[in-house]
Structures are given as structure tokens and as C-alpha cells.
Amino acid sequence: MRIKSDSIAFLALMGALSALPALSTDMALPALSSIAATLQSSVASAALTLSIFMFGFALAPIAYGPLADSYGRRPVLLAGGVLYTAASLACALAPSIGVLLACRLLQGVGAGAGMVLSLTIVRDLFEGSAARACLSYVATLRIVAPMIGPTLGGWVLLAAGWRSIYGVMALGGAAVTAAVYFGLPETRPHGTVAARDLASGAPAAGVPAAGAAAGGTARLRATIGALAGVYRRVLSTPATVGNALVNALTFGCQFSYIVGSPLLVMQVLGLSAQTFGLIFALTAFGIMAASILNGRLNARGVSPHVLLGCGLALSSSTTLIFAAAVFAGFMPLWLLLPVLTLNTFSFGMIAPNASHAAVEPLPEMAGVASAVVSTMMMGTGAAAGAMVTLLYDGHSARAMAGMMLVCALAALSVYVFRVRKTQRPGAS
Numbered sequence: 215m216r217i218k219s220d221s222i223a224f225l226a227l228m229g230a231l232s233a234l235p236a237l238s239t240d241m242a243l244p245a246l247s248s249i250a251a252t253l254q255s256s257v258a259s260a261a262l263t264l265s266i267f268m269f270g271f272a273l274a275p276i277a278y279g280p281l282a283d284s285y286g287r288r289p290v291l292l293a294g295g296v297l298y299t300a301a302s303l304a305c306a307l308a309p310s311i312g313v314l315l316a317c318r319l320l321q322g323v324g325a326g327a328g329m330v331l332s333l334t335i336v337r338d339l340f341e342g343s344a345a346r347a348c349l350s351y352v353a354t355l356r357i358v359a360p361m362i363g364p365t366l367g368g369w370v371l372l373a374a375g376w377r378s379i380y381g382v383m384a385l386g387g388a389a390v391t392a393a394v395y396f397g398l399p400e401t402r403p404h405g406t407v408a409a410r411d412l413a414s415g416a417p418a419a420g421v422p423a424a425g426a427a428a429g430g431t432a433r434l435r436a437t438i439g440a441l442a443g444v445y446r447r448v449l450s451t452p453a454t455v456g457n458a459l460v461n462a463l464t465f466g467c468q469f470s471y472i473v474g475s476p477l478l479v480m481q482v483l484g485l486s487a488q489t490f491g492l493i494f495a496l497t498a499f500g501i502m503a504a505s506i507l508n509g510r511l512n513a514r515g516v517s518p519h520v521l522l523g524c525g526l527a528l529s530s531s532t533t534l535i536f537a538a539a540v541f542a543g544f545m546p547l548w549l550l551l552p553v554l555t556l557n558t559f560s561f562g563m564i565a566p567n568a569s570h571a572a573v574e575p576l577p578e579m580a581g582v583a584s585a586v587v588s589t590m591m592m593g594t595g596a597a598a599g600a601m602v603t604l605l606y607d608g609h610s611a612r613a614m615a616g617m618m619l620v621c622a623l624a625a626l627s628v629y630v631f632r633v634r635k636t637q638r639p640g641a642s
Contacts, residue, residue, distance in 0.1 A: 217397040227398065228336065228352045230390050231291070231328030234298060235271055235592075238325055238383055239264050240363030240494070243476045244487035245376035252376065255311040257481070258603050263318045264473050265600040270322025272592030275330040279585025280444065286402045287331050287338075288394065294327020295391030302384035306377045321383075322592075328390065330588040337573050337584070338401040345570055347513045364476075365491030372488075444582050456633040457572035458587045460522070462594040463625035464529060464564045467618045469595035471497075471554065473602045474614025482611055483545070493551065500555040504562025518567040519634075525563030526626045532557040533615075533622040540615035557618075564625075571633075594621070 217223045242249075242263065250260040274294070282290045301321035308314035336348050370379050448454055475497075479490040508521060536553050539545055569587050576583045598617050605613035 216399050223397070225348070225352055227393055228332045230393070231332040232352060234325040234328050234387065234390065237363055237386060238267060238321060239472060241367035241379050241383065243364045243494070244368040244490060245371050245379055246476055247480070248371060248376045249314070253311040253314065258606060259311055261473060261477070261603040262600065263314060265596045265603065266315050267318045267322040268469065268592050268596030268599060270319040271326045271329070272589050272596055274323040274326030275585035275588040278327050278330050279582040282331055282334060282402065283579060283582060286400045287335055288398060288400050291327050291331050291394045291398070292391060294324045295387055295394060298324030299384050299387035299391060302380050302387055306380035306384065326588065326592070330584045333569060333573060333587065334584040335401050337577065338403060347509045362495065364494040365488070368487040368491040444579055448576060448579060448583050448586050451575055453575050453636040454572045454583055454586065456628060456636055457568045458590045459628045460526070460625050460633055461565055461568035461572065461587060462590040463621045463628065464561055464568070465591045466594040466598035466621035467529065467533060467625070468558065468561050470598045470602050470614055470617035470621060471557070473599035474611060477606055478611040478614060482609060496551060497554045497558050500557070500559035501562040504559040505566065508563050508566055518571060521563055522567040522629070525560045526629050529557060529560035529564065529622045530626045532560065533618045537615040537619040540611045545611070
């Protein structure tokens with residue numbers, strides 16, 4: 215039975231596809247100490263499983279976008295789902311930290327298909343405020359994963375050990391893959407730039423022709439040239455690059471919090487894994503609330519530029535307060551919880567508007583544009599998360615707060631000095 219694009223089921227499937235990364239990172243957060251003990255490694259090394267997943271997740275869209283534009287969304291989604299499910303099972307059976315890291319890398323590669331193509335599919339089917347509203351509702355559903363992920367992971371850890379957490383991920387991947395296979399029709403428009411150029415082996419606009427040379431080598435050279443031309447055009451579009459940078463840096467702020475939060479709550483503050491899950495859910499509620507509000511405001515015609523500017527102002531101010539408290543050694547929960555919740559709220563305002571603004575100027579190559587957005591976002595998040603674990607001093611949240619502050623202020627700077635120059639008067 216095919217899922218209709220105007221149905222709750224469609225929103226749920228898009229939300230599930232984009233939720234795989236959050237589920238894959240957040241469920242494992244309470245298990246870092248157990249993983250380290252079982253595999254005879256440090257907690258910091260176990261925390262690298264989060265960043266290595268994100269590196270795989272960041273690299274994959276470089277290929278997924280052009281492939282989806284050339285051969286369709288469905289086959290790429292199905293291939294990514296199968297890889298994610300198989301890698302999750304391999305993680306559950308990993309005998310060492312090295313093997314676990316390798317499997318997490320493959321798991322991230324598989325999960326990348328859902329994130330980049332959910333954005334692409336929404337761009338295929340909707341435009342303007344309708345697309346931004348749809349992305350906000352998808353984000354609302356996606357945020358269920360970080361809200362319940364650590365809590366679910368904590369209870370699975372308590373009941374059956376950390377390996378079962380990866381077994382649950384495998385079940386989730388299999389369910390989403392089956393839903394795509396049985397319910398999602400192909401949405402790729404005919405005549406996309408990447409589809410025409412890559413399928414024919416002809417170079418894209420601005421790329422020198424490969425000539426009349428025959429044979430596989432010449433066709434491969436022409437295909438690579440065409441792909442380079444498509445990426446060159448995407449990366450030379452100021453609105454796409456600027457908004458993608460804002461989205462990526464804001465996600466870097468959020469992923470610094472995701473990676474650093476178990477170290478802060480369980481290692482620094484000494485609270486239990488179950489308590490950590492509850493605290494994490496409370497802060498993640500901020501993204502859900504903002505996504506709902508953002509969807510409604512977009513549906514009523516509020517300018518996305520206004521919403522984006524307000525989100526960035528809130529992100530910067532709350533991160534400054536949090537960093538000041540951490541570096542002063544003043545970290546009561548009554549202060550940290552509302553500040554971090556407001557900070558995650560800001561991400562729910564920024565991400566849908568920035569990501570859609572990055573893809574909207576290039577409808578004829580939406581897959582590649584979405585791939586650039588996802589790669590920049592996940593690469594920045596992975597780098598920020600890795601820095602948090604590498605700089606963690608074992609007794610404070612300074613590394614976490616410092617990276618959050620750097621990313622938030624950088625995102626605001628890009629918006630003020632670059633993105634605002636690309637906004638057309640009266641653009642919606």
C-alpha cells in the first residue's frame with residue numbers, strides 16, 4: 215500500500231528516516247561506561263563511537279545525492295537501510311573497540327541515506343512555506359528519538375546489556391527499510407541535472423566535454439567531470455553554502471552537547487544512567503516545541519529569515535550563559551536545565567529554515583544540494599564531538615561548553631556577514 219504525501223504516515227516515515235542518526239547516537243549514550251569496561255578501553259575511547267558514526271554519516275551523502283538524482287530515491291534508501299541494519303547487528307557482536315568503531319563507521323554510512331533523502335523527498339513534493347512546515351513537522355517526529363533514546367538505552371542496558379542496544383537499532387533499521395519498500399513511491403522528478411548528466415555521461419554546464427572518445431574509461435572520465443560540475447555549481451551558490459554553514463555550525467553546537475552530556479551528568483555530576491536519560495529527554499523537548507512552533511509560524515506566512523535570526527540570537531545567548539557558568543564552576547541543575555533546554559529550542563528554530571533555504575535555490579539538483587547540507591552538518595558535528603572527547607579533562611564540562619560556544623558564535627557570524635547578503639527583499 216503506497217503512502218500518500220499528505221498523510222500522517224508520510225510525515226512519520228520521513229521522521230523515522232531522519233531519526234536513525236539520533237537513535238543511533240543517543241541510545242548508546244548511557245552505555246559508554248559499560249562498553250569501555252567490556253571491551254577494555256577508556257570511556258573517552260568509547261565516546262569516539264559517537265563521532266566515528268557521524269564521520270561515516272557525513273561522508274555518505276556525497277555519493278547518495280548524485281545517485282538519488284540519477285537512479286531514484288527508493289533504491290538508494292533501500293541500500294542504505296540494508297547497510298544500516300547489517301552494521302547494527304555487527305556492532306552488537308563486536309569483540310573489540312576497534313571492530314566496534316569500524317562497524318559504527320559503516321552504520322553511519324547506512325544511516326546517511328535516510329537523512330539526506332528525507333530532505334530531498336520533501337523538496338520533490340513541496341515548495342515554499344509548505345516545504346518548511348513539512349520539515350518542521352518531520353523534525354518534531356524526529357526529536358522523539360533523542361527524547362526517548364537515552365531513556366530507552368538506559369533500560370535496555372539495565373535489562374540486557376549494551377549489546378542489546380545495537381540489536382534494537384537493527385530492528386528499527388529493518389522496520390524503516392520495510393516501510394520504504396512497501397509504502398514509498400519514487401519521487402524523483404524527471405530531468406534533474408544530475409540524472410541527465412550522470413546517466414548519459416555528458417558533462418554538466420561549465421565542464422569541458424570529454425570529446426568523442428569511446429570506451430569505459432572515457433565514459434567514466436565524463437561522468438566524474440559531470441559530477442564535479444554539479445557539485446561546483448552547488449558550492450558556488452552563495453545562499454546554499456551560507457545557509458548550509460549556519461545549519462552545520464549550529465548542529466556542531468548541538469552535537470557537542472550530545473557527546474558531552476553523559477560526561478557532564480554521569481562523570482562530573484555523578485548521576486545515574488536513568489537520571490541522565492530523563493535529563494536528556496527534558497532538554498530534547500526544547501527542539502520538539504520549537505519545531506512545532508516553527509511549523510505553525512511558517513504555515514501562517516512568518517518570514518523564515520526572521521525565525522532563523524531569532525533562533526541564532528537565542529542559541530548564542532544561551533550558550534554564552536552556559537559557558538560562563540561552567541568556567542566559573544557554578545553548575546546547579548536548576549540553572550543548567552532551563553539554559554540547555556532553551557539552547558536546544560533554538561536548534562528547532564534554526565535547522566528547518568536554514569536547511570530548506572540551502573536547498574530551495576536548486577530544485578533541479580535537490581539531491582546533490584541536500585547531500586552538501588548533510589555532509590557539512592554531520593562533518594561539523596563529528597569534528598566538534600571528537601574535540602569534546604579529546605579535550606575532556608575528566609572532571610569538568612569545559613570542553614563541552616567551549617565547543618558549544620565556538621560553534622554558536624561562528625554560526626551567528628556566518629549569518630550576519632554572509633547569509634543576510636544573499637537574502638532577496640521580500641523573499642519567503
